[in-house]
Amino acid sequence: MLLYDYWARVSLDCQRADGQPYHLIGYGGSDDSPAAAQAAGQQILLARQARLQAGQSLNEYPTTERPLREQLEQRLYDSQGELLAAITRNGYGSRVLNAPRTMFIDVDDVGLCPPLRPSAWEALLGPRLYGWLQRRLGGAPPVALTPPEAMAQRLSAWLDGHPDWKFRLYRTLRGYRLLVLHQLLPPDGPEAQAVFAALGADTTYVRLCQTQNCYRARLSPKPWRIGWHRPPVAFPFATAAEEAAQHAWEQQYAQRSQAFSVCEGLGDFGTGTSCPEAQQVADVHDAACLGGRPLA
Structure with a gap:
């Protein structure tokens, strides 16, 4: 679980590999301070810019981590501080x-x-019983x-x-x-x-x-x-x-x-x-x- 006390949104106007303008947005998180979150966001933004200008696909984060970009309200700890x-x-x-x-x-x-799909009911019940239930119930039988x-x-x-x-x-x-x-x-x-x-x-x-x-x-x-x-x-x-x-x-x-x-x-x-x-x-x-x- 990866959560941060502070988050920052950063943006940058740059160009793609083909010279077309592009507006980049990045998010950085930190447990230290808002300024540290801003700095982390800038680093992510620079990594995204490099991928963009190299013609690579953009991901939200340059690693496999997917931090929860949600406002943190409270942390709960056990008696050992975990x-x-x-x-x-x-x-x-x-x-x-x-x-x-x-x-x-x-x-x-x-x-x-x-x-169940009608074909699944028919396979389960057999054609004759399935047909009889269809006529009595006006459609497919209910779930079991x-x-x-x-x-x-x-x-x-x-x-x-x-x-x-x-x-x-x-x-x-x-x-x-x-x-x-x-x-x-x-x-x-x-x-x-x-x-x-x-x-x-x-x-x-x-x-x-x-x-x-x-x-x-x-x-x-x-x-x-x-x-x-x-x-x-x-x-x-x-x-x-x-x-x-x-x-x-x-x-x-x-x-x-x-x-x-x-x-x-x-x-x-x-x-x-x-x-x-x-x-x-x-x-x-x-x-x-x-x-x-x-x-x-």
């Missing part, structure tokens, strides 16, 4: 918990029970399991083979969120990949965890679900006026968010014992996400 998690604000304004070793799993309803049934089935199957595991299960607006409580797991490790696959984790979420080398859990509603709009400006802010506009947006967003919850807690599953580090992250998560209000 970083447990960090809270950032993402591009559309929601607060997000980033955890390098405390495993969160996002599972969508659609991923749990994808609708509901999302709650499918989630319970997958969770039970995993725990049957891994009795020492412990999950906390949550219902979200469009699916489920699971939190692994009994141990810490890096997102690129084989165990994490196995549980992602077994529980049907959202593939986009899995890729994000691998790219950022951390798990992510949204702590506040998506603004369009609570009748609000995205932030008026993008982070990092170029002027004091942009920062003030963002602050005003956040105040309105926070006020509207009070009427909603992100998750509904469904309980703990498995016989494992919660490890202190995962429990600390769970406490922060639950305080922000639960509340018995409409989900958003």
Whole structure:
């Protein structure tokens, strides 16, 4: 997980290899100071300029690193001073918990029970039974399991083979969120990949965890679900006026968010014992996400 306390946006007007004008933008991050972030951004910009003038394709960063260019609100540490998690604000304004070793799993309803194509139903049931069901139901038969049934089935199957595991299960607006409580797991490790696959984790979420080398859990509603709009400006802010506009947006967003919850807690599953580090992250998560209000 790569996060910075400070970010800076830098730009440069230059030329491409064919002499055409080009406006370059770069972003630099630092934990030291805004000036250090500005200097880092300039270095990235010079590297991008060199690639541009050499006729090479442009990437946002000159290395394989993909730092989270999000406003950092808080870092959380364990009793030994090790970083447990960090809270950032993402591009559309929601607060997000980033955890390098405390495993969160996002599972969508659609991923749990994808609708079968007519050809798949016909192959499954046989032509005669499929034709009869089509005539009775006016279309393709429904999926075999509901999302709650499918989630319970997958969770039970995993725990049957891994009795020492412990999950906390949550219902979200469009699916489920699971939190692994009994141990810490890096997102690129084989165990994490196995549980992602077994529980049907959202593939986009899995890729994000691998790219950022951390798990992510949204702590506040998506603004369009609570009748609000995205932030008026993008982070990092170029002027004091942009920062003030963002602050005003956040105040309105926070006020509207009070009427909603992100998750509904469904309980703990498995016989494992919660490890202190995962429990600390769970406490922060639950305080922000639960509340018995409409989900958003």
